[in-house]
Amino acid sequence: MRPYDAVLIVSFGGPEGPDDVMPFLQNVTAGRGVPPARLAEVAEHYQQVGGVSPINGQNRALLAAVRADFTEHGVGLPVYWGNRHWAPTLTDVLGQMRDDGITHAIALLTSAYASYSGCRQYLDAIERARGEIGAGAPTVDRLRQYFNHPGFIEPMVDGVEAALRELPDEYRADAPLAFVAHSIPSAMEATSGPLGNAYTAQLLEAARLVSVGVGGEHRATVSFCSRSGSPATPWLEPDIGDRLSELAAEGVRAVVVVPIGFVSDHMEVVYDLDTEAAAKAADLGLRFVRSATVGTDPRFVAMVRELVLERAADGARRSEGSFGPAHDVCPIDCCRRRQMTESAQLLELAVTAARIAGEFLIESRPADLVVSTKSTPTDVVTQMDTGAEQLIAATIRAARPDDAIVGEEGQHAGATGGRRVRWIVDPIDGTVNYLYGLPQWAVSIAAEVDGVVVAGAVLDPSKGELFTAELGRGAYLNGARIRVTGCDELGQALVGTGFGYDTTRRARQAQVLTGILPMVRDIRRLGAASLDLCSLGCGRLDGYFERGLNLWDYAAAGLIAAEAGARVEGLHGQKPSSDILVAATPGVFEELHDLVAELGADHD
Numbered sequence: 001m002r003p004y005d006a007v008l009i010v011s012f013g014g015p016e017g018p019d020d021v022m023p024f025l026q027n028v029t030a031g032r033g034v035p036p037a038r039l040a041e042v043a044e045h046y047q048q049v050g051g052v053s054p055i056n057g058q059n060r061a062l063l064a065a066v067r068a069d070f071t072e073h074g075v076g077l078p079v080y081w082g083n084r085h086w087a088p089t090l091t092d093v094l095g096q097m098r099d100d101g102i103t104h105a106i107a108l109l110t111s112a113y114a115s116y117s118g119c120r121q122y123l124d125a126i127e128r129a130r131g132e133i134g135a136g137a138p139t140v141d142r143l144r145q146y147f148n149h150p151g152f153i154e155p156m157v158d159g160v161e162a163a164l165r166e167l168p169d170e171y172r173a174d175a176p177l178a179f180v181a182h183s184i185p186s187a188m189e190a191t192s193g194p195l196g197n198a199y200t201a202q203l204l205e206a207a208r209l210v211s212v213g214v215g216g217e218h219r220a221t222v223s224f225c226s227r228s229g230s231p232a233t234p235w236l237e238p239d240i241g242d243r244l245s246e247l248a249a250e251g252v253r254a255v256v257v258v259p260i261g262f263v264s265d266h267m268e269v270v271y272d273l274d275t276e277a278a279a280k281a282a283d284l285g286l287r288f289v290r291s292a293t294v295g296t297d298p299r300f301v302a303m304v305r306e307l308v309l310e311r312a313a314d315g316a317r318r319s320e321g322s323f324g325p326a327h328d329v330c331p332i333d334c335c336r337r338r339q340m341t342e343s344a345q346l347l348e349l350a351v352t353a354a355r356i357a358g359e360f361l362i363e364s365r366p367a368d369l370v371v372s373t374k375s376t377p378t379d380v381v382t383q384m385d386t387g388a389e390q391l392i393a394a395t396i397r398a399a400r401p402d403d404a405i406v407g408e409e410g411q412h413a414g415a416t417g418g419r420r421v422r423w424i425v426d427p428i429d430g431t432v433n434y435l436y437g438l439p440q441w442a443v444s445i446a447a448e449v450d451g452v453v454v455a456g457a458v459l460d461p462s463k464g465e466l467f468t469a470e471l472g473r474g475a476y477l478n479g480a481r482i483r484v485t486g487c488d489e490l491g492q493a494l495v496g497t498g499f500g501y502d503t504t505r506r507a508r509q510a511q512v513l514t515g516i517l518p519m520v521r522d523i524r525r526l527g528a529a530s531l532d533l534c535s536l537g538c539g540r541l542d543g544y545f546e547r548g549l550n551l552w553d554y555a556a557a558g559l560i561a562a563e564a565g566a567r568v569e570g571l572h573g574q575k576p577s578s579d580i581l582v583a584a585t586p587g588v589f590e591e592l593h594d595l596v597a598e599l600g601a602d603h604d
Helices: 018-029 036-047 054-072 090-099 116-133 150-166 186-190 198-213 240-249 272-284 298-313 342-363 383-399 431-436 503-519 529-537 551-563 586-598
Strands: 006-011 079-083 104-109 139-142 177-182 220-225 254-258 287-290 371-373 380-382 404-407 421-429 442-449 452-460 465-470 475-477 480-482 494-497 522-524 543-546 567-569 581-584
Touching: 006 054, 006 090, 006 116, 018 036, 054 079, 054 298, 079 090, 090 116, 104 116, 104 298, 116 139, 150 198, 150 254, 150 287, 150 298, 177 198, 177 240, 186 198, 198 220, 220 240, 220 272, 240 254, 240 272, 254 272, 272 287, 342 383, 342 421, 342 442, 342 452, 342 465, 380 383, 380 431, 383 404, 383 421, 383 442, 404 551, 421 431, 421 529, 421 551, 442 529, 442 551, 452 529, 452 551, 465 529, 465 551, 475 551, 494 503, 494 529, 503 522, 503 586, 529 543, 529 551, 529 581, 543 586, 551 567, 551 581, 567 586, 581 586
Parallel strands: 006 079, 006 104, 104 139, 177 220, 177 254, 254 287, 404 421, 494 522, 494 543
Antiparallel strands: 371 380, 421 442, 442 452, 452 465, 465 475, 475 480, 543 581, 567 581
């Protein structure tokens, strides 16, 4: 079991009696500007349950369960438990570990997600405790985040299914799932994970996985609870109480509240949800059922063992969904407020605008879309395209009023005139898919500085996938680094393409395709160029080519694919253009390029 000789469960901590409550809260909120009235309000919550937080008892139960599981499965590691804010403190526990001869431990954080308060602050607290101990303090690594591990998702799915069964038959089918997590400051969310905004991305993915796990037929939303801090500081919204009001106003009769942001039933669950949210639902006439947290579910306990063995011996890394396993070692600036480069600032704004547009396109889609046409009768545009583009443009102008904007649906503010920064926007790449209810569509936003694309974001709202890249800093999918495949033979390459709207061009593209198909593994046609290029970047395709693309189709995704290691070019060393774009892994590019050129794919 080397290099580790112990496991450390690291949690938040909580008061063990009435006299502990206010000192505990002052410890937690030190330096955060929380008004005294808010502290007194929260203290009263604890006093209503005898001044004892349930979290310590739950951590003791988890500690016992992990120890028993390790013993049963022959994992010969001692297991310790320490808190960030209350006894047993990390300093005391790490001191005990040193005295026990422990030199190198691995830590499980009782937070499944990336953020400063949910990950980095724990790591900083461990390092401070080590500094207080001094010589001989054990080093401590961290197990990866487990928001998408089957040992976390599967118990949550079972909990939701059990909660649904508690509802009367006539309410069950229509009951939405209201996923809830602890709110954090918006500024903290902006820096969560290696690239920012990882907390909400991971929450949305976990909620999606649980929703799919129970059949995917229940409407699902994510909201927040337990806001604290200065009232002037923006925090993630909406609050669960506001969400319940929205649902009631829509005529919803029952709701299942899912504490997706928590691993056990501590105060944020038993008071904010079981007390306040339940009372709110009763006032609104909503049937309210809260699903269980994972607690000491045997699958969650087994997950701890699996993660330890995985890290100690490079074992199999399990995860559900498309995010893949989270990183083991946090980058040095992960979840920290950092001095942002210009491209990072532009990317952050692109991500914000894309998320706003994506939410609008999902939540506000009408039953009957108003459809008009552009270049041909099959080249369609809807009111949602124009509405999303207007939202994106308004978001950009609010932050950067002097920038130029070029959009597919007519936004051309400042498109000429020497502006340094130009935004290239496709509000719905894949409008025909969106029109037909197919999931392959995306919001694409690129930022260009002095004629060079330096930042790009492609959001796939249907799958909850956010692809991002900055020039020279790599490409990411939901905060995890992505790379193209190692495919180096065209005959083994899965290649994507697309077709134009003009009938003459389509006929020519069909001819080209007959020359391509026998030479490759297979062809895929998603219907959204941005998703084709991002699929290349994350290894779902090995190559891609298409004639007739506009700049907004590939500006963001072309950067993402290139930063993931793909070659993205036109023919014969030219830049991509409406004539042709060819992109592939380095090992496939030359063969695909030469075949496309030989077949004359760049002309009709």
